[in-house]
Amino acid sequence: MDVLRFQKANCKDCYKCIRRCAVKAIAMRDHHTEVIDEDCVLCGRCVLACPQYANQARWDIQPVRQLLQSDKPVYAMVAPSFSFQYGPDEFGPLRRQLMTLGFADAFESAEGACLVKTQYENLVAQGDRDVILSSCCPAVVLLIERHFPSLVPLLAPLLSPMQAEAKLLRRRFGPDAAIVYIGSCIAAKNECDQTPGLTDYALTYDELNALFVSNKLPVDLHGAQCSPEPRRRSRSFPLPGGVIGCMNKQEDYSYLSVDGLENCIAALNEIKAGRLHHCFIELRSCTGSCAGGPKMSADARNRLEGRIRIAHTADTLEDFPPQPTLPLERTFQPRYAQAKMPTEEEIQDILRKLGKNSPADELNCGTCGYSTCREKAIAIFQGKADITMCLPYMKKRAESLSDKIISNSPNAILAVDSALRIKLANRALADILGLPEDTVFTGRQVSDLMDDFEFITAFSSGEHTKARKTYLEQYDKYVEQVFISDENNNLVICLMKDITQAEKTRLSLQKTKSEAIEITDQIIAKQMRIVHEIASLLGETAAETKVALTQLKNTVAMEEEKLP
Numbered sequence: 001m002d003v004l005r006f007q008k009a010n011c012k013d014c015y016k017c018i019r020r021c022a023v024k025a026i027a028m029r030d031h032h033t034e035v036i037d038e039d040c041v042l043c044g045r046c047v048l049a050c051p052q053y054a055n056q057a058r059w060d061i062q063p064v065r066q067l068l069q070s071d072k073p074v075y076a077m078v079a080p081s082f083s084f085q086y087g088p089d090e091f092g093p094l095r096r097q098l099m100t101l102g103f104a105d106a107f108e109s110a111e112g113a114c115l116v117k118t119q120y121e122n123l124v125a126q127g128d129r130d131v132i133l134s135s136c137c138p139a140v141v142l143l144i145e146r147h148f149p150s151l152v153p154l155l156a157p158l159l160s161p162m163q164a165e166a167k168l169l170r171r172r173f174g175p176d177a178a179i180v181y182i183g184s185c186i187a188a189k190n191e192c193d194q195t196p197g198l199t200d201y202a203l204t205y206d207e208l209n210a211l212f213v214s215n216k217l218p219v220d221l222h223g224a225q226c227s228p229e230p231r232r233r234s235r236s237f238p239l240p241g242g243v244i245g246c247m248n249k250q251e252d253y254s255y256l257s258v259d260g261l262e263n264c265i266a267a268l269n270e271i272k273a274g275r276l277h278h279c280f281i282e283l284r285s286c287t288g289s290c291a292g293g294p295k296m297s298a299d300a301r302n303r304l305e306g307r308i309r310i311a312h313t314a315d316t317l318e319d320f321p322p323q324p325t326l327p328l329e330r331t332f333q334p335r336y337a338q339a340k341m342p343t344e345e346e347i348q349d350i351l352r353k354l355g356k357n358s359p360a361d362e363l364n365c366g367t368c369g370y371s372t373c374r375e376k377a378i379a380i381f382q383g384k385a386d387i388t389m390c391l392p393y394m395k396k397r398a399e400s401l402s403d404k405i406i407s408n409s410p411n412a413i414l415a416v417d418s419a420l421r422i423k424l425a426n427r428a429l430a431d432i433l434g435l436p437e438d439t440v441f442t443g444r445q446v447s448d449l450m451d452d453f454e455f456i457t458a459f460s461s462g463e464h465t466k467a468r469k470t471y472l473e474q475y476d477k478y479v480e481q482v483f484i485s486d487e488n489n490n491l492v493i494c495l496m497k498d499i500t501q502a503e504k505t506r507l508s509l510q511k512t513k514s515e516a517i518e519i520t521d522q523i524i525a526k527q528m529r530i531v532h533e534i535a536s537l538l539g540e541t542a543a544e545t546k547v548a549l550t551q552l553k554n555t556v557a558m559e560e561e562k563l564p
């Protein structure tokens with residue numbers, strides 16, 4: 001099957017799609033989802049469930065566009081839910097718009113539904129079948145083929161309304177025409193892929209809307225001009241009970257209708273257990289039947305107004321004109337892929353790894369996407385799930401890890417609430433403050449222990465502080481503190497590192513250095529004094545010598561002048 005596309009990048013591990021998948025056909029691998037083709041029934045619920053739009057149905061508008069641009073005549077057949085999707089109860093406005101888009105013509109697949117329901121009536125009338133299961137919903141057909149193989153023989157061996165209508169159109173327009181189905185169903189795409197030569201493409205309403213928008217055509221046809229059209233009984237097919245509602249009944253036979261995948265599964269289990277007999281059961285995968293189909297526009301799906309509107313178009317005993325007999329038979333195959341089942345010992349082993357050592361530990365909370373821990377353990381064994389998808393397990397693991405970190409941290413950790421009461425304190429706090437090991441901190445005002453100024457500042461600013469050094473005088477301790485504001489939990493957390501030893505060593509070194517500097521200063525001062533004294537002594541001697549020599553020089557000069 002190539003109908004669902006799961007986009008890895010968008011998946012955010014929320015498991016919502018797994019919770020919604022009634023047949024658990026989604027595997028979680030490397031933190032993203034993968035569809036398990038052999039289990040998937042294409043109900044489309046994972047597509048609707050995913051808040052990240054990571055699961056999408058295949059878009060076929062590109063090949064349909066190419067067909068519309070080719071020389072081939074392309075015919076549209078539209079599901080009877082059209083009236084609620086597009087507006088008027090009449091088909092005329094939508095038909096005209098489809099022809100504007102390039103379709104050669106457009107028809108209602110309710111015409112094919114009429115052929116199918118007549119064959120259902122014939123099957124019941126034959127009287128040789130105890131239980132007959134409708135085969136008009138392709139998701140239900142996949143459900144029975146893949147998950148209830150023993151019930152395959154109970155399926156009415158007939159084409160779906162889409163296939164019957166395609167057969168009718170092929171007979172009218174020949175094998176060269178192209179036929180495109182339009183409706184709310186994702187599973188129809190697979191049915192179309194599986195029966196080449198009947199329907200070329202199955203578009204959903206959102207794909208058709210995209211084609212309308214790109215051709216500047218409206219997607220809401222309320223108020224479009226239309227002529228009155230006759231009501232047709234088989235237009236009730238998209239409603240819960242719509243199939244049996246338009247059938248002529250046999251008095252001795254029961255007619256039941258079931259919609260919604262879980263309800264279908266429950267009904268099939270009942271049938272498997274042999275509790276139902278002599279009945280025709282209409283089974284529809286979607287809650288609200290096709291009117292609640294995955295590709296009805298979001299605001300229309302499951303609205304009661306839609307059901308009333310569709311019922312209105314079918315409120316008659318008249319139906320489509322009879323057609324020359326068409327062969328509508330088809331066969332179904334069991335396609336059950338039995339996944340390997342673990343032994344009880346293997347299940348218990350996985351449960352133990354999940355921290356489920358006794359039944360009381362099995363919370364069956366469903367957050368992993370599986371209804372029970374046991375079901376989850378089986379999925380782990382089968383490679384569909386992994387151990388980290390268990391939220392209570394991960395929480396416990398994270399708590400025990402954080403407990404270990406907090407209680408073994410050499411630094412004090414102190415959390416204080418907005419009333420400045422201690423909510424959490426670890427063992428290191430008592431060590432650092434030099435208090436007895438069994439000191440109880442929680443519940444006390446932080447001001448009993450230390451100045452609360454920084455806590456108040458962190459609460460009012462909502463900001464973290466950088467590491468800063470503080471002296472806690474009453475404990476004679478130097479600490480480095482960081483204040484973390486945790487607004488979500490209304491706490492301020494103080495991380496405190498004891499730096500007393502380092503700080504005292506630093507101060508003592510600083511003191512020694514200061515003393516050394518002082519001694520050096522004293523020595524220098526003394527030396528300077530001596531130098532000055534020497535200098536002044538040297539200065540006096542030089543002056544006296546200079547005076548003596550000058551006198552001597554003058555005396556010699558005078559003596560020379562006296563000579564003849």
Ligand code: SF4
Nearest residue numbers: 011012014015017050
């Ligand atoms: S719903 Fe599924 S696919 Fe979407 S984000 Fe959640 S786990 Fe992923």
Ligand code: SF4
Nearest residue numbers: 021040041043044046
């Ligand atoms: S389409 Fe349905 S069956 Fe398939 S994976 Fe999604 S929810 Fe499951």
Ligand code: SF4
Nearest residue numbers: 137139185286290293
């Ligand atoms: S109920 Fe209709 S829309 Fe839903 S899966 Fe079946 S056929 Fe498709």
